[in-house]
Amino acid sequence: MALFKKKETETSALPEVLPKHVGFIMDGNGRWAKKRGLPRPLGHAEGAKTFRKILRHCKDVGLQTVSFYAFSTENWKRPQEEVQAIMNIFREYLDDVRELLTENTRMIFLGSKDAFDKDIQEKMLRIEEDTKDCNEMTLLLAANYGGRDDITHAARILAEKVRKGEISPDDITEKLVAENLYTAGYPDVDFLIRPSGELRLSNFLIWQCAYAEYYFTNILWPDFSPAELDKALIEYANRHRRFGGV
Numbered sequence: 300m301a302l303f304k305k306k307e308t309e310t311s312a313l314p315e316v317l318p319k320h321v322g323f324i325m326d327g328n329g330r331w332a333k334k335r336g337l338p339r340p341l342g343h344a345e346g347a348k349t350f351r352k353i354l355r356h357c358k359d360v361g362l363q364t365v366s367f368y369a370f371s372t373e374n375w376k377r378p379q380e381e382v383q384a385i386m387n388i389f390r391e392y393l394d395d396v397r398e399l400l401t402e403n404t405r406m407i408f409l410g411s412k413d414a415f416d417k418d419i420q421e422k423m424l425r426i427e428e429d430t431k432d433c434n435e436m437t438l439l440l441a442a443n444y445g446g447r448d449d450i451t452h453a454a455r456i457l458a459e460k461v462r463k464g465e466i467s468p469d470d471i472t473e474k475l476v477a478e479n480l481y482t483a484g485y486p487d488v489d490f491l492i493r494p495s496g497e498l499r500l501s502n503f504l505i506w507q508c509a510y511a512e513y514y515f516t517n518i519l520w521p522d523f524s525p526a527e528l529d530k531a532l533i534e535y536a537n538r539h540r541r542f543g544g545v
């Protein structure tokens with residue numbers, strides 16, 4: 300296997316075949332905290348540290364598009380205290396754009412911003428604006444995101460265009476649907492990583508993962524490391540993708 304990395308990282312050789320888009324489901328924060336007798340919010344705080352570390356490593360490795368599932372449309376049902384703790388972690392992260400600028404990373408949110416407090420919505424808009432010219436990597440952060448909501452939202456946009464006579468129903472192709480999803484302009488997910496031992500997609504990028512390779516590990520998200528990511532990428536390079544062909 301050839302050396303690919305631009306910078307020295309903690310493990311040895313990485314493959315030449317890198318996924319164009321890697322998705323991460325950051326699962327297991329609650330269990331990580333529980334195992335240590337800590338309140339769940341501390342698990343999320345630790346998860347946020349791992350998020351920053353893994354994001355940096357994605358950039359070092361040379362990935363171009365990465366998505367992270369931070370908060371689903373269903374997560375609002377969690378206890379108020381836990382939701383508030385996650386919102387405060389967001390606030391803190393969104394206040395510090397330096398890291399993204401230094402890493403030349405663009406940040407885009409997947410999901411409707413409307414559900415967030417006004418100050419968070421403003422921070423989201425500001426960080427998207429401040430990083431819009433960053434072009435080495437794109438971070439798609441799924442926040443108030445649901446795959447079904449994404450497709451429903453696209454359907455509404457297209458129905459409205461039909462209603463106005465801008466397009467006809469026959470113009471609705473897979474390509475047009477994809478162009479109206481939150482991920483418009485970014486490639487489908489090639490490789491989906493879910494730690495924590497759960498074997499499901501949980502409504503994350505369901506359209507975009509149609510042909511994704513899945514990688515599951517029992518490690519809880521706060522313990523997920525750059526070395527684990529390297530291991531996963533090596534496995535990806537050894538899989539044979541057929542896209543329905545032979």
Ligand code: FPP
Pocket residue numbers: 325326327328329330331343344346347350368369370371374385388389392440
């Ligand atoms: C799932 O683990 C995790 C979440 C619902 C929240 C994830 C949020 C973060 C990691 C913070 C992200 C912060 C930034 C800045 C992007 P879980 O609570 O369902 O874990 P469990 O299954 O063990 O209970």
